[in-house]
Amino acid sequence: MDDTKFISDCDVWATCPREWLWIYDKLIVAQHEGITSGPAGVSVPESGNYIVRPITNIRMMGRGARKCWLEPGDDESVPDGYFWSEILVGNHISVDYHWGKPVLSVQGFRDDADRLDRFNRWKKIDYSRALPDWLQSLGTTQEWINVEYIGGRAIEVHLRYNDDFANHTADEIVPVWAGDDVAYRPGWSWYASPSQDRLGFWTKNS
Numbered sequence: 129m130d131d132t133k134f135i136s137d138c139d140v141w142a143t144c145p146r147e148w149l150w151i152y153d154k155l156i157v158a159q160h161e162g163i164t165s166g167p168a169g170v171s172v173p174e175s176g177n178y179i180v181r182p183i184t185n186i187r188m189m190g191r192g193a194r195k196c197w198l199e200p201g202d203d204e205s206v207p208d209g210y211f212w213s214e215i216l217v218g219n220h221i222s223v224d225y226h227w228g229k230p231v232l233s234v235q236g237f238r239d240d241a242d243r244l245d246r247f248n249r250w251k252k253i254d255y256s257r258a259l260p261d262w263l264q265s266l267g268t269t270q271e272w273i274n275v276e277y278i279g280g281r282a283i284e285v286h287l288r289y290n291d292d293f294a295n296h297t298a299d300e301i302v303p304v305w306a307g308d309d310v311a312y313r314p315g316w317s318w319y320a321s322p323s324q325d326r327l328g329f330w331t332k333n334s
Contacts, residue, residue, distance in 0.1 A: 134291050134294075134295075134321065134323075135288050135289070135291050135294070136187075136288070136291065136323070137152070137186045137187075137286055137287075137288065138186055138187060139288070140286075140287045140288045141186055141287075143287065144287050145269070148266055151263075151266070151285040151287070152184050152186065152285070153183055153184055154181065154182075154183055154184065154185075154211070154283065154284060155167055155183045155211040155213075157282060157283065157284065157285055158211070158213050158283065160260070160262045160282070161260070161281045161282050161283070162281075163213050163214055163216065163281060163283075164213065164214040165211055165212060165213035165214065166211060166212060167183065167206075167210075167211045168203070168206040168207060168208050168209070168210050168211065169203050169206075169208075170203075171200050171201055171202070171203065172198045172199070172200055172202075172212055173200065174200060175197075175198070175199045175200065176197070176198065177195050177196070177197055177198075177215060178195070178196055178197075178198050178212040178213060178214065178215065179193060179194075179195060179196075179212065179213050179214070179215055179244070180193070180194055180195075180196045180198075180205075180206055180210055180211070180212050181193035181194070181210060181211065181213075181244075182209060182210055183209060183210060183211050184209075187324070188245065188323065188324050190244055190245040190246075191245050191324070192210075192245070193244035193245060194242075194244060195215070195242055195244070196212070198212060216278040216279045216281055216283070217278075217279050218278055218279025218280060219235055219277075219278070219279070220235065220236040220237075220238075220247075220276065220277070220278050221233055221234070221235050221236075221253070221255060221257075221276070221277045221278075222234050222235075222236065222250075222274060222275075222276045222277075222290055223255070223257050223274065223275050223276075223277065224272065224273075224274050224289045224290050225259055225267055225272070225273040225274070225275070226271065226272060226289075227267065227268070227270075227271060228259055228264065228266075228267025228268055228273070229267075230256050230257055230258070230259075232252070232289075232290060232293060233252070233253050233254070233255035233256070233257070234250045234251060234252050234253060234290065234292075234293060235250065235251055235253045235255075236249070236250050237249040237250070237251070246303070246305065247303060248302065248303070249300065249301070249302050249303075250292060250293075250300070250301050250303075251299060251300045251301075251334075252293070252299045252300070252334075257277070257280075259273065259275070260275070260282055263275070263282075263285065270287055272287065272288055272289045273285065273286070273287060274286040274287075274288055274289060274290050291321070292321065292329065295319070295321075296317075296319050296331050297333065298317070298319070298331030298332055298333055299332070299333050299334040300331070300332055300333075300334060301319070301329040301330065301331045302316075302329060302330040302331075303326055303328075303329055304326070304327045304328055304329065304330065305325055305326055305327065306325040306326075306327060307325075308327075310327065313330050315332055316330040316331060316332045317330070317331050317332065318330060318331075319331045
């Protein structure tokens with residue numbers, strides 16, 4: 129792991145083997161996990177709230193995601209290039225794999241359940257999860273893979289480690305966004321990590 133710089137999906141996309149580029153297609157990932165989902169133009173099976181998000185978004189994988197009420201036969205509410213999926217219930221956990229073996233797990237927490245592109249806190253947890261079967265062979269050829277899970281089901285795959293926890297030893301981080309109060313937190317340390325409208329994190333050891 130290179131601790132001297134930040135790393136993003138934009139940095140590593142070009143290194144992805146051509147036959148594995150589909151891992152950045154979140155609709156295909158959802159289908160591999162048996163998550164009820166479909167692209168724009170394909171009707172939902174029943175009325176209800178769904179997650180609507182871009183099929184591919186390399187700059188920030190949660191960007192553009194929102195909850196939306198959809199009805200069967202509605203082929204206009206989901207924009208082209210987006211897809212809908214069932215709303216998963218459970219903990220949001222990010223796992224780093226080094227040569228296919230889990231080495232770091234962190235859980236994300238939100239204060240606003242409808243703000244899907246932001247978390248208010250991440251914390252290291254004791255959680256060991258093998259790569260999904262459909263990613264096992266990728267784990268033998270790629271040094272780093274990061275998988276995000278909700279309720280134990282994979283929703284995103286990245287060919288990188290979790291950069292938010294790469295350059296410090298803290299167990300817990302609190303993101304600070306543009307416009308937030310960045311006043312000093314007693315007992316916490318500042319970690320600059322700009323990305324889109326995120327300025328960095330307050331960090332601490334548990």
